[in-house]
Amino acid sequence: MKIAMLTNNYRPFVGGVPVSVERQAKALRALGHEVTVFAPDYGDGKNGGQDPEEDHVVRCSCFKRKMCNGMVYPKVADRQVREAFEREFFDCVHVHQPVFAGNTALWLKKKYHIPVVYTWHTKYQDYLHYFPLFREEEKAGPLRRLLIRAGRDLILPAYMRWFTGKCDLVLAPSKGMKRQILEMGVRAPVEMLPTGLEESFFETDARRAEEIRREYLQDRKYLFCTVSRLEIEKNIPFLLEGVRRLKEEDMEPFRFLVIGEGTQRVYLEELARQMGLGDVVTFTGNIPNRELKDYLAASDLFLFASRSETQGIVIQEALASGCPVVAVKATGVEDVVEDGKNGFLAPEDAQAWCLKVWKALEGPAAGEMRSRAKDSVRGYRSILLAMQEERMYRNCAEQRWKEVSGCVDGHGEKHAAVSLSRLFKIT
Structure with a gap:
């Protein structure tokens, strides 16, 4: 299959969505797509510099203005x-945000009659503080506070219902x-x-x-770590x-x-x-992803407090590295x-959280x-999940072409014919 992945965030920006997109793309390519x-x-x-993966990336224009955390606004x-869509015939569009890239995906669906799959990566209600209107709700006047609550509790859910209603499949x-x-x-x-x-x-x-442990521990006994963007929603305090x-x-x-x-x-x-933690806490900055697993393996515990996660990729990485986790209970x-x-x-x-840390270090288990920890995430291997994703794409493509059969014309007809032919070759 030929798959287009659309995203508002990608490397070199550091975050869960860029990691997810890159891993899914690599695993699907390993299956021949x-x-x-x-x-x-x-x-x-x-952008990607000399990274060979950059050969599979089309870089798109953005507006000059950026969010305070470095995120951009793609056109x-x-x-x-x-x-790219004039040159190529894509079987499926997989989009990773509901606005900007999401709006583009719906436009492509309408123009080329191809299915759109959307992954709901983010609890958007926990990220509204990046937009000026929603900042400092506690300091807002009555009218502005009413607008903020309406946006969070009414407008955002309504938009998400509308957007997902236009998609062929939503992935959680x-x-x-x-x-x-x-x-x-x-x-x-929803799957x-x-x-x-x-x-x-x-x-x-x-x-x-072991080198990492010696470097940071010196004469101490335990090494703890967390991996996170240092933003409000991650609850580092x-x-x-x-x-x-x-x-x-x-x-x-x-x-x-x-x-x-x-x-x-x-x-x-x-x-x-x-807090008097200067001798205890070390801020390392970003660690290259290829080295991160060794920092996790060096640690006795991975500590986590974010309540805004939809999955918590870094938690899975910690467990795969053999590092047990103590986390705040959240979705x-x-x-x-x-x-x-x-x-x-x-x-x-x-x-209560401290008691769990003590138990993880000193308890009977x-x-x-x-x-x-390692055993619990073996089923999360990228290649295994890519096989499931492949099946979902095929089902969406087959269903989509059943719906549009006989209803397309012009360039869309050519696109539909090529994609339908490819679908039958791979099923």
Whole structure:
């Protein structure tokens, strides 16, 4: 099959969606499919550089203005997209956001009569603070507060129902997210498909992991880490408060690595100093993805507090590296962390969370948790999930061509004929 993937965010931007898109594309190519990623052009030579994967990426124009976290606003139906679809005959469009790329996907569906699959990666209600209208709700006047609530509680859900109603299939990254999508009243077919794990995460370098432990631990006993964009929705201050309590309760000496970058980094570093954690917390910045598995393998626990996840890719990566997880119980997270087996779930209460950390380190199951962590995510291998994705694409393509048979003309007729022929060759 020839698949077009449309995304508002892609490397070099660091985040869950770029990771998901890249892994899905690579796994599908490994099965013999042709996958083209349509992604933003970040300019200034900051795209993929010499990465061979960049050969499969079409960079599209964006508006000059950016969000405060570095995200861009891609242009809808950009010239690069139009020209690519004039040259090529795609069997399916897989889109990863409901606006900008999402609007382009619906335009392509209408013009070329091809199915659109959408992955619901994000709890958008938790990200509205990136838009000026929704910032600082507690400081807003009565009218603005009313507008903010209407946007979050009425307009956003209504738009998502409308958008998904135009799609042929909606993919949820976890069982909990699928449940929320259905509860919202989405009428399109919904299936679950998590982001997969590359084999490299199961193959850590023991020597490098030991080097990392020596570098950061020195005379300490435990090494903890978290991996996250340093943004409001990731709830890093809660982790700092939990770590402060662990220190005050005379836990064995430890070091906590905060891996990642974001607009909150300066604030969080200052907060850690104010809490007296300067000798405990280290902000490492971003770590290349190929090296991340060794930092995870070096750690005794992976700590996580975000409540905005639909899946929590970094949690799966930690488990694949053999690192048990202690996390705040939330949608997406609770589908991966099995309480008492590969980690622990806690309410968003610092004292209760600290007790789970103690239990993970000193409890009766502590010795078995590392092996259980690896075993718990073996079914998340990218190639296995790509096989499921392939089946979903084929079903969508077959259903779509049944619906449009005899109803297309012009270029759309040619496109439909070629795609339908290809469909029968691969089924």
